[in-house]
Amino acid sequence: MWWKITSVVLVLYTIIAGFLVPLKSGIERVEPNVAQTGEQVSIRFFGYNTFFTRPTETPVRVWLYYNDQYALRAQAIRLINDTILEATFQMPTNLPEEKSFVLLNALVDHPTAGASLLPIALTLRQTKVSEGSLDSAWTIHPVDNLHLQKGFSFPYQNILYETIRNTYFHVPMWFVLLFLLAASVWYSIKYLQQPEADYDRCAATYAEVGILFGLLGLTSGMVWANYTWGKPWSNDIKQLMTAVALLIYFAYFILRGSFSDPEKSARLAAVYNIFAFASLLPLLYILPRMFDSLHPGATGNPAFGTQDLDNTMRAVFYPAIIGWTLLGFWIADLRLRLQRLKDKALGVD
């Protein structure tokens, strides 16, 4: 009983916190995003969830910075509204490195609302070959004394924006799928050890609910991929893996259905379940070597866990996994009871 209540509480918490907690403020883009050395240019910073006009004691500071050493600070700032500000820069006559252009990061530091950053926001081009020593504008105002964003909020990620909340719904589906399929295989092994009809029922039901969660994970992932990767299906390795897992279990149900003798059906389905699940494991090892993944944490993509999954997200993500897993087992439990009653009514048991 307690675990059913826990699952409801955790899933409700996931939904409420997942949807209501705001995102941290960030910078969406800057306009123009190309500038030439030596010119004076006004650049508009478009913020996301920012509060540029919130009153402060010290002024808002804006930088375009290259690295820890070289940064350009805006000479004048005009706050247009909460999400747009215009900063005027006097671009130096030379670049910090011998290149034809450098990529600069945009940084806005608001004393009360906190600092927000956009990596690789602007391209600064070298117009003519620079002469003389490095312009002091690069080093005179280093990035310092940044103000942290306070409060409970999720990280802001360009391209993800609000869809970062899908982490609490899409990712746990994969966990639940694995747990349920593992439970299904466990009952298949038990059936082979001791042929009782109930073990077979358990194996089939856990596989069914596992497939349900696999489909949910696939759909929620495709919606997310459509938004962030541009198309719903991009032959990503994790998509392929899920597709293969679903194929295996569809085949499992076809096999179960193709016998008239229930004992035979249960025994052979259990054998296939173990065989197929065990051959899924090399797939986990082999496929990633062949296909690049767009998922975080693969082939050079930043992983969840370094900076993306910060403590605020963990506070929702881990309860979400537990909550969805318990919910999955509850659904399986209900189906199982229903199936037992049906079999009893039919006199099969």
Add this chain to the structure above:
Amino acid sequence: MNWRNLLPLLHKEMVLEWRQRYALSGIVLYVVSMVFVIYIASVKPTPPMWNTLFWLIILFASINAVVKSFVRESGARQLYYYQLADPAVLVLAKVLYNAFLLLMLGGLATVAFALVTSSPVQRWSLFTGTLALGSVSFSIAFTFISAIAAKADQNATLVAILSFPVVLPILLTLMRLSAACFTPAGMPVETWPDVRNLLAVDAILVALVFVLFPYIWRD
């Protein structure tokens, strides 16, 4: 486990195949017609296309060749074999025989395919090795799945749908290995990781076959 029965059982498989020559001829004709259809249909396959087509031919020919292993003898006679020999030895004999059969079919397909299309293969020794590894891997997976499917009625379809997810990693690795055979002989290619993966998969499958087969044959 009594390994003495292995050779007589292998011999039995061969004799049986020879007596039912029409089945063997059927598979050979199947491979030849598939190659012929590709020859008529496709213009001039590029190396990646050649690779895909070749392994698809092998895949379907293998399924068709192996699917009959457990149905060509009557249930009563099979029961008799199970009393004479250990089921594990029996299934091992079938796996070995099927591996041999698939290697022959693979050789046939290679020759037939090379005759009608210009084969991009440059390293024949590596390609032969790939074919041999593929035959063994496919033989293990398909023999086991066909043992399951033999208990049901719609045999061929069932073998296909049950085994596709299982052989997918094997097929992809084989295709990568055979793509490596297209590079000129002087160029260094890294094939050991793929070979090692295939051997590991084979080891897992063989272990599963030994553990699980005793649950299949008894009725």
